[in-house]
Amino acid sequence: LRPGTRRYHWVDTLYGLSEVAVYAAVVDHMETHGGSVDYGKLFTDIRDCADLSHQDGSILDAVLGDLRRYVERDPELGVLLHKLRSAGKRLFLLTNSGPEYSDAMMSYLLGDSLGEYPSWRNYFDYVVTASKKPSFFMGNAPFTDLDSGEETHEVERGRMYMGGNFSDFQRSLGYTGDEVLYVGDHIYGDVLRAKKESTWRTAMIIQEMDDELRVHREHAISFERAASLQQTQGAVHDQLREQQARLKRVERKLGDPDLGTEKASWEAKRVLHRRSIDRLRSQLKELDAERLELDDALDQAFHPFWGSIFKAGGEVSSFGNQVEQYACIYTSRASNLAQYSPMHYFQSPRHRMPHES
Numbered sequence: 001l002r003p004g005t006r007r008y009h010w011v012d013t014l015y016g017l018s019e020v021a022v023y024a025a026v027v028d029h030m031e032t033h034g035g036s037v038d039y040g041k042l043f044t045d046i047r048d049c050a051d052l053s054h055q056d057g058s059i060l061d062a063v064l065g066d067l068r069r070y071v072e073r074d075p076e077l078g079v080l081l082h083k084l085r086s087a088g089k090r091l092f093l094l095t096n097s098g099p100e101y102s103d104a105m106m107s108y109l110l111g112d113s114l115g116e117y118p119s120w121r122n123y124f125d126y127v128v129t130a131s132k133k134p135s136f137f138m139g140n141a142p143f144t145d146l147d148s149g150e151e152t153h154e155v156e157r158g159r160m161y162m163g164g165n166f167s168d169f170q171r172s173l174g175y176t177g178d179e180v181l182y183v184g185d186h187i188y189g190d191v192l193r194a195k196k197e198s199t200w201r202t203a204m205i206i207q208e209m210d211d212e213l214r215v216h217r218e219h220a221i222s223f224e225r226a227a228s229l230q231q232t233q234g235a236v237h238d239q240l241r242e243q244q245a246r247l248k249r250v251e252r253k254l255g256d257p258d259l260g261t262e263k264a265s266w267e268a269k270r271v272l273h274r275r276s277i278d279r280l281r282s283q284l285k286e287l288d289a290e291r292l293e294l295d296d297a298l299d300q301a302f303h304p305f306w307g308s309i310f311k312a313g314g315e316v317s318s319f320g321n322q323v324e325q326y327a328c329i330y331t332s333r334a335s336n337l338a339q340y341s342p343m344h345y346f347q348s349p350r351h352r353m354p355h356e357s
Contacts, residue, residue, distance in 0.1 A: 009043070012319045014185055014207075019050050060101050067108045077336035081123045087342035092126035094133070094182075096189070097145055099162060102129045124156055128169065130162040133186075134193035137166045163229030163267050166198060183334055194248070197325040202328050207308055209332035215301045215308075222298055229291045230314070236287065240280040247273040 002008070011020050023046050063070045086090060103120075110120035110173045117123055119354055122213050128143070135141075142151040143164035155161055155172040170176055173280020177199040183296035185205040195202050216223065250270045253259065259266065295314075299307030323330055327347050331337070340346075 001204050006040075008316075010308045013188070015050075019046055022046050022050075049128075064104050066102065066119065067105075070103070071108060073109055074114070074333055074335050076338055078117070078123070079111075080335045080338040081114065082114055083338055084342050087122065089342055090125045090175070091125045092122060092128070092173070094128045094131055094136070095171075096131055096133050097129060098242070102127075121158075121160065125157045126169075126173070127160045128155070128162065129160065131164060133189045134197075136164065136169075137193045137197035139164050139233065143168065170198070181328075182356055187319070187326070192322065192326045202326060203334075203337075204323060204327035204330040204336060205332070206309075206323070206330055209330070209334055212302065212308060212310065214334075215298075217300060219301055222294060226291065226294050226298065229287055229294065233284065233287050233291070234286050236280055240277065240284065243273050243276045243280060247277065 009016075013019065023043055026042060026046070027037060027039070029035075046242065053212070062274060081091060093102070093106070106120040110117070118191040121127060132139075132141070139162050141151055143155055143161040144151055145163060146160045152161075153168045155164070156167060171218065173180070173283075178201050178284045180198075181203055182194045182198075183203040184194065185207075187204065191202045191204045194200055195257055247270065249275060252264050254263065254270065266316075302308040308321070309317065311317055316324065
């Protein structure tokens, strides 16, 4: 298994799921009907088509044509933004979407959310569209003022821009580092790059979180049993290694030609240790079988094919590792932050080293 080679493609964003679904469907169809398949070329063609559909607006037109079907409106989003503004926070919208699409989408999400805000733009101090993240965080492209059409390296409150770059934007904000909480839903374009190229705090939106938490609630007893099994397996493994070490010492003793009348006693000890080893191995086999069955059932509860997005068996998945490494906090939707005071300071649990457990 060499995931870094061209034979593998990382699928860890929502954008990638549609491409995988199309690829799998086409492969299944062609193999079922006896057609020859150039798997590499097929995948490249699908990727190119996906990129083209984004570039020519095909996908955006389809979404805008039926927003109720494709977009889940969060009634608490406006409440959150109002709460933050009322506490003196400055808010900005930084998106890769173009101006027209951004206006239509944000109007749908926030247009009539609260009477105090006649337009979605009134929620935000700064609006930057077509930002071309992640290059936004690394480049030096100018902003384009959408009202005047002029290029600038300074953004003003209440105006709408496109393009731009991180350095000029942060200077215009007047806030740096951990004074800024950047909220995004793309691990590469938003969270990872923002964390690497800036010292902003990051919050990642992971919509699968609701399902993940539901499974943990509904299967709490099974998770406790899995943890107990793992602990028991460790203890039995320790006992097995101890018995194996004792057996080796006994067998070395039995190899002594001068053992004499004590040989029968040492032979009896060897029999006892072998029986203990057989018993412990049998116990481990039963524990392994139960744990395997339980792990499979828990994986099925998350997803019938992939299991949890945060775990690969008992280990943290690649995606989970990225979230831990680059997201300061993560949640299923931005409006969850409304449950906290705008002045709340999030702290991670106290880190415990293995010897502190």
